[in-house]
Amino acid sequence: MTTTIAEQEVALVDLVDRLLGGGVVIAGDITLSVADVDLVYVGLRALVSSVATAEEKNALPRMGSAL
Amino acid sequence: MRDKVLAAPLQLDPFAPDRERLENALTRRVNADPESVERGLAQLVLTIVELLRQLMERQALRRIDGGALSEDQIERLGQTFMELDKRMEELREEFGLTEEDLNLDLGPLGRLL
Amino acid sequence: MIELYAITDDPTPPDPPLRAVESNGLTALCAPTGRREVTPDALWRHEEVVEALMESRDLLPVRFGTIVSDERAAARAVEQRKEELAASLERVRGAVELAVRAQRRDPEGDAPPESESGRKYMIAKARRLAAARPVHEPLAALARDSALQRGPELLHAAYLVDRDAVERFVSLVRRLQREHPELDILCTGPWPPYSFAEAGGRS
Numbered sequence: 054m055t056t057t058i059a060e061q062e063v064a065l066v067d068l069v070d071r072l073l074g075g076g077v078v079i080a081g082d083i084t085l086s087v088a089d090v091d092l093v094y095v096g097l098r099a100l101v102s103s104v105a106t107a108e109e110k111n112a113l114p115r116m117g118s119a120l
Numbered sequence: 121m122r123d124k125v126l127a128a129p130l131q132l133d134p135f136a137p138d139r140e141r142l143e144n145a146l147t148r149r150v151n152a153d154p155e156s157v158e159r160g161l162a163q164l165v166l167t168i169v170e171l172l173r174q175l176m177e178r179q180a181l182r183r184i185d186g187g188a189l190s191e192d193q194i195e196r197l198g199q200t201f202m203e204l205d206k207r208m209e210e211l212r213e214e215f216g217l218t219e220e221d222l223n224l225d226l227g228p229l230g231r232l233l
Numbered sequence: 234m235i236e237l238y239a240i241t242d243d244p245t246p247p248d249p250p251l252r253a254v255e256s257n258g259l260t261a262l263c264a265p266t267g268r269r270e271v272t273p274d275a276l277w278r279h280e281e282v283v284e285a286l287m288e289s290r291d292l293l294p295v296r297f298g299t300i301v302s303d304e305r306a307a308a309r310a311v312e313q314r315k316e317e318l319a320a321s322l323e324r325v326r327g328a329v330e331l332a333v334r335a336q337r338r339d340p341e342g343d344a345p346p347e348s349e350s351g352r353k354y355m356i357a358k359a360r361r362l363a364a365a366r367p368v369h370e371p372l373a374a375l376a377r378d379s380a381l382q383r384g385p386e387l388l389h390a391a392y393l394v395d396r397d398a399v400e401r402f403v404s405l406v407r408r409l410q411r412e413h414p415e416l417d418i419l420c421t422g423p424w425p426p427y428s429f430a431e432a433g434g435r436s
Binding site: 063064065067068069070071072073074075076077078079 | 330382
C-alpha cells in the first residue's frame with residue numbers, strides 16, 4: 054500500500070513527538086542554566102514528581118449535572 | 121515502513137505538521153545538551169505559573185462536576201480563570217514566549233504541561 | 234561517541250553496526266554516532282533501526298540524540314537506573330504503542346468564548362475536555378495503559394496495546410469514527426513504547 058504525502062506528514066508529527074519527547078532519557082538530575090550558572094533543581098524534580106503522581110493520568114472531567 | 125497511518129479521517133489537514141513548530145522542535149534539539157536544559161528565568165517562572173493554573177482549573181472542574189460548588193462560586197471561578205488566562209497571554213507576549221516555550225522538557229519526567 | 238537506540242533484556246545479539254552493551258541483565262543497544270543532523274529523514278532512519286530491533290525483542294526505545302562517550306558510559310547509564318528500566322520493560326512487554334489524535338470537524342468554539350460569564354467559560358472548558366471521553370474511554374479499555382498529552386487537539390493520546398490486540402484496537406478507532414462524524418480521528422502506529430518508557434510518562 055502506497056503512502057500519500059499527507060499520510061507521511063501526519064505520521065511525522067507523531068514520530069517527532071515520540072523521538073524527541075519520549076523514550077528513555079539517560080540523564081542525571083535536571084540542570085537549568087541561568088546566565089551560564091548551572092542550578093540543579095533537585096527540588097523542582099521532586100515537586101513535579103509529586104504533582105504527576107497526584108494528578109491522575111487519565112482523568113477527564115464528566116459533564117455533570119452542575120454544568 | 122513509513123506508512124504508520126492505521127486509521128485516518130477524510131481530512132488529514134488538521135493533523136498535518138505546523139512547519140514552523142516542527143523546525144523549532146528539530147533545531148532546538150541540535151543545540152540541546154541531553155543532560156541539561158537551558159532556559160531563561162522568565163520561561164521557568166511562567167512555566168510553573170502555567171502548570172499551577174492548569175492544575176487549578178482542572179481541580180475546579182472536578183469540584184464543579186462533583187456538585188460541590190454554588191452557582192456563585194462557579195461564576196467567580198470562571199471569571200478568575202478567564203482573567204488568569206488573559207494575563208498569562210499578556211505575560212507571554214511581554215517575554216516573547218510561545219505556548220510551546222512553556223512546555224519545559226524535564227528529561228525523564230517528560231514535558232511539564 | 235556512540236548513540237543509544239534501545240534498552241532490552243533480550244540476549245540476542247543485534248546485527249552490526251549495532252552492538253549490545255550488557256550490564257547486569259539489561260542491554261543497551263547502540264552504534265557509533267553517524268552524522269549529527271536532525272532532519273525528518275534522520276529521524277525516520279533512526280526509527281527504522283529501533284523498529285527492526287523491536288520485531289524480535291521487547292525493548293524500551295531511547296530518546297533520539299542520546300549520545301555517550303563510550304561503551305563504559307553506556308553501561309554505567311543503564312546500571313544507574315537498572316531497577317526503573319527493568320520495571321518499565323516489564324510494563325511494556327509484548328505491547329506496542331498506538332497514537333490517537335482527535336479534533337472537532339467544525340472547530341466552532343473550541344477556545345472558551347470571549348464572554349463575560351465566568352460560568353460559560355467553565356462550561357466551555359469542561360465541555361471541551363469531556364468531549365474527548367467517548368473516544369478515549371473505549372480505547373483505554375482495550376489498552377494496557379494510556380498517556381494523555383495536553384495540547385490544542387481535543388484528544389492527543391498514546392495507548393499501550395498488546396501486540397495481538399492491535400487489529401481490534403484499530404477496528405475500534407474506525408468504529409468510533411463512524412459513530413462520531415462530528416470528529417476527525419487519526420490513529421498511527423505501531424510505535425515502540427516511547428510514551429511508556431519512563432515511569433513519569435511522556436507528559
